[in-house]
Amino acid sequence: MGILIDILILLGLWVFIRQRKWCLFGKEISISSIIGSSPHRVRTGALLAIIAALAWSLSASWFSAHCIIDYNLEADSYFLCFATVFCAAFLYAYVTPQPCSRLKSSAVVLGTICSLSTIVTSCCHSDDTFMYWKMRQIPSQAWLKMASDLEVLGKEITELPRENTYRKVDARQLPKSLDVLGTHSDYCLFYSGVEPCIIYGSHGAQGRQWGLMIGSNHLFKQEHPEVVKRILVANNTYFFVDPN
Numbered sequence: 001m002g003i004l005i006d007i008l009i010l011l012g013l014w015v016f017i018r019q020r021k022w023c024l025f026g027k028e029i030s031i032s033s034i035i036g037s038s039p040h041r042v043r044t045g046a047l048l049a050i051i052a053a054l055a056w057s058l059s060a061s062w063f064s065a066h067c068i069i070d071y072n073l074e075a076d077s078y079f080l081c082f083a084t085v086f087c088a089a090f091l092y093a094y095v096t097p098q099p100c101s102r103l104k105s106s107a108v109v110l111g112t113i114c115s116l117s118t119i120v121t122s123c124c125h126s127d128d129t130f131m132y133w134k135m136r137q138i139p140s141q142a143w144l145k146m147a148s149d150l151e152v153l154g155k156e157i158t159e160l161p162r163e164n165t166y167r168k169v170d171a172r173q174l175p176k177s178l179d180v181l182g183t184h185s186d187y188c189l190f191y192s193g194v195e196p197c198i199i200y201g202s203h204g205a206q207g208r209q210w211g212l213m214i215g216s217n218h219l220f221k222q223e224h225p226e227v228v229k230r231i232l233v234a235n236n237t238y239f240f241v242d243p244n
Contacts, residue, residue, distance in 0.1 A: 039095040046092040050115055053081040053088070057122040065133035070185045071201050071208060078123040085115045127208050131229060131241045134210070138180055140233075147234035149175035150212055154196025174198075181212060202244060210241040 057078060064074040089112040096108070122129075153175060171184040182200035188209065191197040195215035201208045213230075214237050230240040 042095045043092050046088040046095075049088040050085050050111075053084040054115055054118055057081040057119040060122070061126045061129040062133050065130050066137055067180065067183050070183045072185070074126070075202075075207060078119060078126070081119050082116060085112070085119060089115070127229070127241050127243045130208065130210070131231075131239075135231065135233075135239070138233075142177065142180060143233035143237070143239070145177045146175075146181070146212055147214065147237035149177045150196050150198060150237070151214055153190070154214070178212075182210070201242075207244055208241065209244055210239070213238050213240060 060069075060074045060077050063069045064071055089108065093108055096104070153169075169190045171187045174187070174190075178198065181198070186200040188199040188201060188203055188211075191199070191213075195213060197211060197213035199209055199211040201210050212233075228240050228242045230238040233239045
C-alpha cells in the first residue's frame with residue numbers, strides 16, 4: 001500500500017510539473033519545451049539516473065555497514081532510488097518518439113518493473129546484507145577487543161547510582177573499539193544490566209537496530225527473539241541485528 005501511494009504521489013507531481021509554465025528572462029518556458037529541444041540527451045540522462053539509482057540501492061547497506069553513512073540516510077535513500085527510477089522511466093517513455101514498436105514498449109515496461117523490483121528487494125533484504133558486510137568488515141581480534149571493553153564498561157556503569165539500567169552514555173565516552181559498530185548518530189543506548197548490551201540504529205519503534213550483547217540477554221527474550229539475528233563473535237558475546 002505504501003508503494004502504491006508513492007506511485008500516485010509521483011504521478012500527480014509529474015502531471016503538475018508538466019502542465020506548469022514559468023517565465024524566465026521574459027520568455028515563457030515549460031518542461032515540455034525543454035524536453036523537446038534534446039530528447040536524445042533526456043533519454044540518455046534518464047538511463048544514467050536509473051543505473052545510478054540501482055547501483056546505490058544495491059550498495060547502500062555496504063556503505064552503512066562500513067560507517068560511511070548512517071542508518072537514517074540508508075533507509076531514506078531506498079525511497080529516493082525508487083522515485084528516481086519511476087520518474088526517469090516515465091520521462092524516458094515520454095520523450096520516446098511515437099508510435100514505437102511493441103517490442104520497444106515492452107522492453108521499457110519490463111525494464112522499469114525489474115528496476116523497481118530490484119530496489120524493493122534490496123530494501124527488504126538490507127538487514128541481511130548489512131549483517132553480512134559488517135561481519136566481513138570486522139576482524140576476529142576486533143570482536144574480542146569490543147567484547148572485553150563492553151564488559152568493562154558494563155561494570156563501570158552498573159557501579160554508578162542510577163534510576164534504571166538503561167543508560168544513555170554519551171557516544172564520545174564509549175570505547176574507541178566500538179566505533180566500527182556504528183556512527184555516533186546511529187548510537188541509541190547502552191544497557192548496563194547483568195548482561196551488558198549496546199544498541200545502534202533506529203531511534204524509533206520501527207527500523208533496524210543492531211549492536212553487541214554479552215550473554216543471551218533477556219531484552220530479546222522478552223520481545224521477539226525469533227526475529228533477531230545473532231552471531232557468536234567472542235566468548236558468550238553476540239553481534240545481533242533486529243529488523244524491528
